[in-house]
Every structure is written in structure tokens, then in C-alpha cells.
Amino acid sequence: IEIISEKCLAQLPFLSQEKEIKFLTAEIDRLKNCSCSEASSNLERLREENLKLKYRLNILQKSLQAERNKPSKNMINIISGLQEVFGCAIKAAYPDLENPPLIVTPSQHNAGSEPCLQPTPQLTATPDC
Numbered sequence: 001i002e003i004i005s006e007k008c009l010a011q012l013p014f015l016s017q018e019k020e021i022k023f024l025t026a027e028i029d030r031l032k033n034c035s036c037s038e039a040s041s042n043l044e045r046l047r048e049e050n051l052k053l054k055y056r057l058n059i060l061q062k063s064l065q066a067e068r069n070k071p072s073k074n075m076i077n078i079i080s081g082l083q084e085v086f087g088c089a090i091k092a093a094y095p096d097l098e099n100p101p102l103i104v105t106p107s108q109h110n111a112g113s114e115p116c117l118q119p120t121p122q123l124t125a126t127p128d129c
Helices: 002-033 037-069 078-093
Strands: none
16 A cells, blocks of 8 residues: 555646646647637737837937947047947847947046156256256
């Protein structure tokens, strides 16, 4: 009796997995053959919204590029320039990668920690003898 009960207990996980497989297979078949207007209308609405968002994104990217191409009298931001250069390089190297992570962090430069190698004004103004 003990051997039979152990076999039954060992089969319990498989029975539940088999039921789950049957349920998922039936769900997939139902979704494939479904002519539900609710699901298709919801899908169509989401596709339209996706197209609108892609259109907006394209417009924003073009206007951002046009803004970047304008000559500026202000100082340029080196970090954003580096991000643009590295972004183009990554897109060229990995064209299938969508929105790659791109982080350019400035190094922490401690101002005043280097020795001054310039002569002081008093020494440079010595009279020639």
C-alpha cells in the first residue's frame, strides 16, 4: 500500500501540469479561432493608438534633430554631444537593438588638486640685468 501511495503522490504534480497544459492548449485554440468582436475591436484600438504614438515620436525626433542642427551662440554641452556620438555608433554597430542604454557620466575632477606649473607674475616681471 505504501508503494502505491508513493506512486500516486509522485504523479500528482504531473497530473496538475497535464491539466494546465490542456487548459492552455484549449485557450490558445480558442484565441486562434475566436471571432470575438470585443477582442478584435480592442486590438484594433490599441494598434491605432500605437500608430498615433509612433507618428508623434517621429515628429518629436525630427523637431529635436532640427533644434540640435541650429547654430547656437551658447556653449555646447559636451556630454550631450558624446551621447549623440556614442548613440550613433551603437546604432550602427547594433541596428536591431531598440533604445540601447546610453549613459555618459562625467569624471569627478577635483579642482585645485594639481600643482600649479605656471610661474607666478612676480617671477616673470623681473628686470633684465
